[in-house]
Amino acid sequence: MARVHLWAGLRRFTDGAEVIEVEGATIAQVFAALRVAHPGLAPFLDGGVSVVVDGALSTNRHAPVGVTSEVFLLQRIKGG
Amino acid sequence: MAKDDTHAYRLIGTRPNRPDGLDKVTGRARYGADMALPGMLHAAVLRSPHAHARITRIDTSRAEALAGVKAVITRADLATGQSGEDWNLTENTLAGEVALYDGHAVAAVAATSKFIAQDALALIDVEYEVLPHLIDVDDAIRPDAIALRPGSADASVPDGSPANVVKQIEFGHGDLDAGFAAADLVREGRYLTEATHQGYIEPHACVAQLGADGKGEMWVCTQGQWYIRKMCAAVLGLEAAQLRVTPSEIGGGFGGKTTIFAEPLALALSRKAGGRPVKLVMSRSEVLRATGPTASASMDVKIGMKRDGTITAALCDFRMQGGAFPGAPVDMALFCALAPYKLDAVKCIGQDVLANRPKAAAYRAPGAPMGAFAVESLIDEMAQELGLDPLEVRLKNAVREGDKSSYGPTFGSIGLVEVLEAVKAHPNLSAPLGPNQGRGIASGYWFNHGGETSVTVAVSEDGGATVSVGTPDIGGSRASIALMVAETFGIGYDDVRVNVVETGALGVNEPTHGSRATFASGKAAVISAKAAISEMCRRAAADWGIEPEAVEWIDGAAVPAGPNAGQFPPLTMAEIAAKMGETGGPISGHHEVTAEGVGASFGAHVVDVEVDSETGKVTILRYLVVQDAGTAIHPAYVEGQYQGGAVQGIGWALNEEYVYGRDGRLQNTVFLDYRIPVASDLPMIDTVIVEVPNPGHPYGVRGVGETGITPPLPAIANAVAAATGVRLRHLPMSPPKVLAALKARG
Numbered sequence: 001m002a003r004v005h006l007w008a009g010l011r012r013f014t015d016g017a018e019v020i021e022v023e024g025a026t027i028a029q030v031f032a033a034l035r036v037a038h039p040g041l042a043p044f045l046d047g048g049v050s051v052v053v054d055g056a057l058s059t060n061r062h063a064p065v066g067v068t069s070e071v072f073l074l075q076r077i078k079g080g
Numbered sequence: 081m082a083k084d085d086t087h088a089y090r091l092i093g094t095r096p097n098r099p100d101g102l103d104k105v106t107g108r109a110r111y112g113a114d115m116a117l118p119g120m121l122h123a124a125v126l127r128s129p130h131a132h133a134r135i136t137r138i139d140t141s142r143a144e145a146l147a148g149v150k151a152v153i154t155r156a157d158l159a160t161g162q163s164g165e166d167w168n169l170t171e172n173t174l175a176g177e178v179a180l181y182d183g184h185a186v187a188a189v190a191a192t193s194k195f196i197a198q199d200a201l202a203l204i205d206v207e208y209e210v211l212p213h214l215i216d217v218d219d220a221i222r223p224d225a226i227a228l229r230p231g232s233a234d235a236s237v238p239d240g241s242p243a244n245v246v247k248q249i250e251f252g253h254g255d256l257d258a259g260f261a262a263a264d265l266v267r268e269g270r271y272l273t274e275a276t277h278q279g280y281i282e283p284h285a286c287v288a289q290l291g292a293d294g295k296g297e298m299w300v301c302t303q304g305q306w307y308i309r310k311m312c313a314a315v316l317g318l319e320a321a322q323l324r325v326t327p328s329e330i331g332g333g334f335g336g337k338t339t340i341f342a343e344p345l346a347l348a349l350s351r352k353a354g355g356r357p358v359k360l361v362m363s364r365s366e367v368l369r370a371t372g373p374t375a376s377a378s379m380d381v382k383i384g385m386k387r388d389g390t391i392t393a394a395l396c397d398f399r400m401q402g403g404a405f406p407g408a409p410v411d412m413a414l415f416c417a418l419a420p421y422k423l424d425a426v427k428c429i430g431q432d433v434l435a436n437r438p439k440a441a442a443y444r445a446p447g448a449p450m451g452a453f454a455v456e457s458l459i460d461e462m463a464q465e466l467g468l469d470p471l472e473v474r475l476k477n478a479v480r481e482g483d484k485s486s487y488g489p490t491f492g493s494i495g496l497v498e499v500l501e502a503v504k505a506h507p508n509l510s511a512p513l514g515p516n517q518g519r520g521i522a523s524g525y526w527f528n529h530g531g532e533t534s535v536t537v538a539v540s541e542d543g544g545a546t547v548s549v550g551t552p553d554i555g556g557s558r559a560s561i562a563l564m565v566a567e568t569f570g571i572g573y574d575d576v577r578v579n580v581v582e583t584g585a586l587g588v589n590e591p592t593h594g595s596r597a598t599f600a601s602g603k604a605a606v607i608s609a610k611a612a613i614s615e616m617c618r619r620a621a622a623d624w625g626i627e628p629e630a631v632e633w634i635d636g637a638a639v640p641a642g643p644n645a646g647q648f649p650p651l652t653m654a655e656i657a658a659k660m661g662e663t664g665g666p667i668s669g670h671h672e673v674t675a676e677g678v679g680a681s682f683g684a685h686v687v688d689v690e691v692d693s694e695t696g697k698v699t700i701l702r703y704l705v706v707q708d709a710g711t712a713i714h715p716a717y718v719e720g721q722y723q724g725g726a727v728q729g730i731g732w733a734l735n736e737e738y739v740y741g742r743d744g745r746l747q748n749t750v751f752l753d754y755r756i757p758v759a760s761d762l763p764m765i766d767t768v769i770v771e772v773p774n775p776g777h778p779y780g781v782r783g784v785g786e787t788g789i790t791p792p793l794p795a796i797a798n799a800v801a802a803a804t805g806v807r808l809r810h811l812p813m814s815p816p817k818v819l820a821a822l823k824a825r826g
Contacts, residue, residue, distance in 0.1 A: 005488055008250035009236045043235045047164075052489035056776075059530060059674045072488045075249055075411035079529045079594025079786060080278075080335020080442035 002030055004071045006041075013040030027051055028061040030071060050074040091567045092779055095716045098559050099578065100329070109329040112285030112301030113361045120287065121150055121190040123349055123360040124197035125342065126204050127370060128179030128186055131213035131436040131744025132228070135179060135186065135206060142203035143189055148196035151352035152204070154187045158348065159317030166314040168405045172439045173315050173344045179208065180228070180404035181436045182745040183369030185342075190349035190358045213436040213744040217401040218378050220244045220435045228404060228434045244434040246406040249414065251487060252427035259393025259425030263384025267462050268395075271454035272810040273793070274737035275376040278443050279728070279756045282331025283362045284371060288346035290316075290323075291355040296347055297324045303333040303552055304591020305583050308343055315344040316351075323347075326582035327552045334554075334728070335442030338591045341371045365749040372441025373738060375400040375408035379454040381417075385462050389473040393425040394418050394486070398451065401433045402440030408432040409440075409447030416790065417451030418486035419525035420496055420682060421477045426486050436744055442593060445526045445786035449729060449793050453811065456522040456794030461807060470521050470798070471509075474684070475500045478523075495708030495772030496523070496682035502768050503684045508704045517690045517701065518803025524683050524790025528783035529594025530675030534587035535604035537565060538668040539612055543654025544575040547608075549601040550589025552580050555724075555785050556717030557597035561605050563713050564779055568609040570636030571653060578605075587672045595783025598713060599774075600675035606778045611669030619663045620651045677776020681783060683707030685726060685791040689799040696819030698734055698800060704766045710774040710782030718784050723765040725788020731757045732789075733796040737812050 001021040011018055022037060024030035035042050051058050052072040053065055065071060103109040140152040155174045162170055175184045187204050191197035214220040214228060227243035236248045260266050282301055290296035296318065302308050305325040313320040330337065346360040362371070377400045384393040396417055402408030410430035418426060463470040478496045485491055503509065503521070513519060536548045547565055551557060558578040566576045590596070617631040620638035624631075630645035631638050637650035660667050688702040705722040712718040735755040739747040748754040773780025793811060801807045806821045 007488075008252065009248055012238070040235075047234070055490040055492045056676065057489075057527065057530070057678055058676055060676060063676070070490070074415070074487065074489075077412060077415070077527050077529065077594070078409075078442060078446065079526070079596065079783075080338070080444040080446050 001067065002065045002069045002071050004030060004034065004073065006073055007075070010041060010044060010073070014038045024065055026062050027053065027058060027065060030065050031061070048076045050077045089567060091563050091573055092711065092713050093715060095714060096559065096573045098556065099562065100553065100558065111282055111331055112328045115287040115299040115328065117287060117289070117357040120357045120359055121192060121349070121353055122194040122197050123188055123190050123346055123358050124194065124201050125185050125345060125366065126187040126201045128175060128182060128184040129745070130179055130208055130210050131182050131215070132211040133179045133208035134211060135175060135177060136209050137207040138187060139205040140187060142205065143200040146196065146200045146203060148192040149189060149200045150192065150356065151190040151349045152187060152200070153345065153348045153352055157352060158315055158344070162314060169311055169340060170315045172405060173340065181438050183366070183438060185345065185370065188345045188349055190353050214244070215435055215437065215740045215744055217376055217399050217433050217435060220401055220433050221399055221431065228436065232406060232434065234406070245431045246434055247432035249411045249430040250428065253488065254423070254425030256393050256395060256425045256427050260384040263392040264387045265462055265466060266382065266384045267458060268380065268382035269458050269809055271379045271381065271457060273377045273450045273453055274811060275373045275437065276732045276736040277368055277373040277754065278332070278334035278336035279731070280332030280334060280336060283364060283367045284337070284342055285361040286343050286346050287357055287359045288343065288350050289355060289357040290347045290351040292351065294318055295322045298343065298347065299326050299328055300343055301328045301330045301337060303330065303337040303554060303593060306550065306588045307338060307591050308340060309583050311340040312344045312347055315340070316347055324582055324584050327580055330552050330554055332554065334444045335446060335593060336372055338442050338593045339372065364751060368749045368754060369746050370438055372439050374443035374446065375402040375440050377413070377450040379450065381454045381458045383458050383462060385466065387466060389463065389466065389468045389476045391421055391423060391477045394423055396428045396455065398430045399433055400447070401435035401437065403437040404434055405439045406432055407440050413447030413451035415487040416445070416448035416525045417455045420474065420479060420523040421486060422479045422483045423486050444725065444728065444789045448524065448526055448790045449732060452522060452524050452790045453793035453797065456791070457797050457809065460520070460794065460798040471500065471504060474523055493772060493775055494680055494682060495770055498770050498772055499682050499684050499706050499708055502706045502770050503686060506704055506706070506768060508686055508702055508766060511688065511702060513688060516693060516803055517688060518799045518801065519686065519688050520795045520798030520802060521684065521686045522791040522794035522798060524787055525680065526595065526787040526790060527680050528599060528678045529596045530600050530678045531590035531594060531596050532588050533600040533604045533675050534589055534672035535601055535608050536586065536668055536670045537605055537608035537612055538666065539653070539657050539660065541657055543652065543657040544571065545569060545609070547576060547578040547605050548581045548585055549578060549605065550581060550586045551592040551597040551601045553597070554592050555721055556714055557592065557601060559717060560598040560713040561602050564602050565605050565609050568606050569613065569653060595785040596675070599678065599777060599781045599783050602781060603675055603777050604671040604673060607671040608669035611671065612667055615667050616653065616656045619656055622663065623651065624648045677774070679710050679774025679776055679782035681708050681787040683787045683791055685795040687795045687799045689796065689803055691800060691803045691818060693822055696815035696817070696822065698813060698818060700730060700763055703763060705788055706768040706770060707784065707787055708770045708772050708782060709784045710777065711771055711780035712769045713779065713781060715769060718769055719767045721784045722767045722788045725786070726765050726792050727757050727762060729789045729792020730762065730796065733793045733811055733813060735812050735814055
């Protein structure tokens with residue numbers, strides 16, 4: 001299962017867990033699993049977050065996620 | 081330097097003339113204010129003279145009666161019912177019940193001349209109930225501060241937080257207490273930066289036309305025509321597809337032109353004036369009062385360091401105000417502040433706070449310069465205290481590929497060590513310094529960005545190529561993309577023309593932001609060119625009666641792939657193009673994608689300053705920028721980006737700031753009072769381009785536009801400290817502040 005790392009501010013929606021293990025072959029599927037497991041995360045996932053899968057920033061929700069992938073959720077990264 | 085020598089490019093890395101050069105030096109380039117249409121009206125905007133006030137009455141009847149006035153609009157002319165950022169954009173476009181900052185638009189007029197429109201503003205009667213205001217971020221976050229916009233906080237803000245906190249972020253890893261316990265020296269400090277403006281030379285300008293049928297057009301200076309379309313549609317209740325937005329040439333943006341300010345007003349005025357086109361050009365004063373500067377910041381940093389310079393732990397607690405709306409870049413400031421360092425124990429906390437100031441917009445590496453100022457200043461202080469070379473401390477702790485970043489993810493290919501080694505080898509580091517002179521160094525980081533991208537490359541009848549991109553050229557992307565496309569096709573740079581096109585010509589593109597244009601549009605253009613090459617190879621194969629797989633593309637021509645494919649003379653791109661109508665029709669390639677494979681960029685700056693002990697004036701003597709570009713497609717433009725970032729940072733460090741009176745009104749609304757650096761303030765900025773190719777781009781490109789503004793603030797502060805022995809922790813280091821610090825030193 002992919003290991004999804006949350007920023008600390010999200011942990012109050014996951015009973016304090018910093019890392020959530022969920023099934024999902026794509027980022028979209030990982031998000032769906034997170035919504036089911038921890039509904040409090042939904043506003044953040046819907047509002048837009050940046051996702052890093054195995055060190056690479058990915059904005060494509062259909063991008064693949066491996067069974068051992070390290071996934072980080074970050075506040076949405078924008079630039080000037 | 082660290083260049084990947086396995087590639088020998090024909091054009092990439094050369095410095096041909098810029099495609100927009102002749103138009104710009106002859107005045108032919110058409111900017112936002114250069115457009116004129118038959119029957120065009122001129123707009124003027126009435127703005128709040130109060131920092132915070134309830135609008136109890138607006139009467140526009142006297143203005144409407146003035147001869148020449150064709151339309152007057154108030155908030156009632158905008159759409160209703162939006163939520164989230166669409167609501168914030170609407171609130172910022174025209175004040176509703178409450179004016180939230182000095183300069184907040186309250187009403188607008190369209191008339192047959194600019195003068196009539198301005199005269200009509202004086203005839204609009206507005207009654208205000210002045211409310212208490214908040215300007216300073218630390219005042220706005222006090223528990224007893226008035227709540228500026230109750231209900232604005234998102235779900236990240238815990239219950240019981242101060243009323244004006246609208247977003248909170250916290251992240252980190254490792255055992256912070258153990259990290260500080262393992263340190264030989266622990267120091268902490270509070271660092272303050274003031275709001276600064278991007279200072280683009282061209283004010284916001286547009287010409288807009290909108291009919292009663294909901295169909296409209298706009299010519300506008302912008303970094304992102306699709307963002308303008310989407311945002312204007314939301315504010316005015318239009319269907320985005322019915323609005324056609326054409327970007328003009330752009331006189332600077334730096335992030336400040338990635339959003340809307342006055343554009344919906346021009347459309348709404350046109351709609352109310354029966355569809356006549358309306359021109360709206362902001363004055364400099366309006367730009368400073370009512371467009372988006374960056375945030376001001378109050379930042380606490382605590383760092384633990386061993387005697388040998390190893391950093392054992394770091395804690396950042398940042399607060400930023402981004403005006404009366406959510407959006408201060410505190411998150412990105414925290415992501416970037418400690419990014420150059422490999423840390424086993426780190427914690428970052430940030431709060432986005434409301435204040436009665438204009439709505440912040442992106443400004444070149446949003447947030448990163450402020451965070452760097454705090455962290456890089458403290459690291460410098462601690463290195464000095466331990467008797468260590470600040471450059472060696474940075475090298476000792478530098479992140480490398482495979483290291484966990486301070487904000488969590490693992491770094492891929494990065495070039496910080498190569499950058500710092502290049503700094504170490506540069507002659508500026510051994511230049512002698514005189515009395516009252518000092519040298520400062522600092523590192524900086526920016527992620528860079530991919531984003532939604534759509535590009536078409538069309539082969540022309542004579543064998544050239546026309547490239548349609550959706551990213552306005554603010555830093556040389558047309559030249560860089562032309563070089564990459566020409567390299568890919570095997571044709572000349574002058575055989576390629578890159579056009580920045582309107583919203584009807586391509587799929588959705590994000591703006592030119594996040595240092596993405598040369599990376600993302602360039603990558604899509606190369607893939608598009610390769611698609612066109614495949615088609616040309618297919619047509620050559622059909623001509624020769626062989627399989628397409630038996631044809632390859634070499635030096636601008638289709639050739640048989642080896643002797644078994646047959647003996648045929650090469651078919652050049654021009655020959656294939658000349659017959660395309662008879663061989664299947666037009667030949668083009670198209671690619672659209674949310675671009676992945678972004679390569680982050682690190683940089684380091686070294687600055688020598690002299691401080692006048694009688695006036696407090698800081699003079700920049702020498703300035704060096706070293707930065708990883710991945711691959712420098714057009715090195716002159718890359719150097720220009722490095723120099724531009726350094727210059728904006730110099731202004732931010734030494735002079736620029738929003739100055740508010742006790743009444744909450746902005747005091748310095750023109751460039752005479754808001755002082756950006758000019759040529760006579762500056763030496764030639766030295767540059768070194770480090771090239772650690774980005775494996776996520778076909779030619780190794782990383783973005784180069786933003787990293788360069790990240791190190792200047794701390795580099796200059798460190799230089800001033802070295803020159804004077806006084807550490808200034810509150811920017812700008814303007815002459816009065818420096819002089820006061822020198823006097824306090826004695």
